[in-house]
Amino acid sequence: MSTILILSGGGIKGAVAAARYVRDHELILLHVDHGQAASTAESRALAMLAAHWPKARLCTAALPPLNHMPSAVRAGAGPVVNSDPTRKQSDEAARLLSLRGLMPTMFSLGAQAALRFGASSVVVGISALVTGEHIGLPGQDAGPDARREALHAFDIMLEAMLRPRTRIRMEAPLMDLTYPQIVKLGQRFEIPWERTHTCEAPAGGSCGKCPSCRARAQAFLDAAIRDPASPATAVNLKPLPVA
Numbered sequence: 644m645s646t647i648l649i650l651s652g653g654g655i656k657g658a659v660a661a662a663r664y665v666r667d668h669e670l671i672l673l674h675v676d677h678g679q680a681a682s683t684a685e686s687r688a689l690a691m692l693a694a695h696w697p698k699a700r701l702c703t704a705a706l707p708p709l710n711h712m713p714s715a716v717r718a719g720a721g722p723v724v725n726s727d728p729t730r731k732q733s734d735e736a737a738r739l740l741s742l743r744g745l746m747p748t749m750f751s752l753g754a755q756a757a758l759r760f761g762a763s764s765v766v767v768g769i770s771a772l773v774t775g776e777h778i779g780l781p782g783q784d785a786g787p788d789a790r791r792e793a794l795h796a797f798d799i800m801l802e803a804m805l806r807p808r809t810r811i812r813m814e815a816p817l818m819d820l821t822y823p824q825i826v827k828l829g830q831r832f833e834i835p836w837e838r839t840h841t842c843e844a845p846a847g848g849s850c851g852k853c854p855s856c857r858a859r860a861q862a863f864l865d866a867a868i869r870d871p872a873s874p875a876t877a878v879n880l881k882p883l884p885v886a
Contacts, residue, residue, distance in 0.1 A: 648673055648702075648762040650753045653688030653840045655859065656768030656817055659825050661692070661699070662832035663816050664766065670699035671760050675752060677706040677745070681840065684847035688840035695835055702760070704752055746773070750797045750813065757811045769794065769815040772822055772858075790818060822862035830868055837871045849873050 647664045648671040651657025661670055674689045676682040686703060693701040746769070753765040769790055798813045805811060817825055829836070843853040849872060850856055856873075863870040 645669070645764075646671060646760060646762040647764050647766055648753055648757045648760065649766045650675070650749050651689055651692075651768065652679075653685040653692065654768075654855075655822075655829060655834075655836075655839055655841060655862075656770055656772075656825060657689075658692055658834050658839050659829040659832060660766050660768045660816055661696070662829065662834055665696045665699065668698070670696060671702050671756065671762055672699055673702045673704065673753060673756050675704050675706060675749060677748070679843070680845040681843055681847070683845070684840050684842070687847070688838055691838040692835070695838060702756060704756065706748065706752070746793065747797065754801055754811055758805075758809065762811065764812045764814050766814045766816065767794075768817055770817040770820050770822070770825060790815070794818075822858060823865035826862050826866040826868055830866070839872060841872075 645668055647668045649657060649661045649664075650673050651661065652674065657672075661672065664670060670693075672689050672693050674682075674686045676686070679685070686701075690701050693699045746767070749767070750765070753767070756762070757765050773790055794813050794815055801811050801813065817828075820828065840847070841855045841859045842849045843855050844850040849859075851860070851873070859870065860873055863873070
């Protein structure tokens with residue numbers, strides 16, 4: 644039985660991606676703290692998912708806050724000084740900056756963890772929700788071709804760096820699925836939705852106001868499935884047809 648490493652923040656996409664492999668593989672659920680406010684709640688959710696699957700275990704890692712890393716790059720000699728992390732930004736600007744280049748960084752850390760644990764594949768929850776900010780292309784569209792090219796490029800790099808007997812593959816089983824389609828697939832896999840976490844707020848639970856909470860509420864509404872982890876459906880949401 645081979646080992647699969649799942650990169651997940653304890654949310655819906657990671658849970659559904661993991662469920663695809665849980666029957667025939669041992670799972671390493673890797674949570675990465677990169678300075679996000681909800682890191683503790685995400686790790687707690689992932690631990691509950693690991694407890695739900697007998698052949699899964701939790702692994703955690705930490706990175707410097709990604710939203711301050713671009714400011715640590717400068718030309719010339721001399722010490723590098725990070726910009727003031729307390730500087731004022733709009734909420735949306737800060738959110739987009741925190742996502743910039745997140746996927747390549749996670750890919751690299753996932754590959755290192757896979758080598759350590761002897762995993763044959765690194766599974767990521769890339770879906771139609773991925774933006775240009777995620778894959779390091781700020782302001783650009785992250786369409787299906789861009790998503791595939793980003794994953795394929797990293798896969799080629801791993802193939803060139805590693806010996807054949809330590810080959811690690813990058814897999815994205817949700818690549819072309821929309822959020823409602825992922826929810827429907829998760830329902831078929833009998834995902835314990837109450838053990839997943841989506842909210843961006845640090846307090847845990849579901850605030851129902853942040854972009855992630857609203858997107859989750861809309862996805863469950865469109866999929867015509869009740870979300871037991873959400874106290875109530877967000878207001879002003881209308882169901883949309885789902886393929």
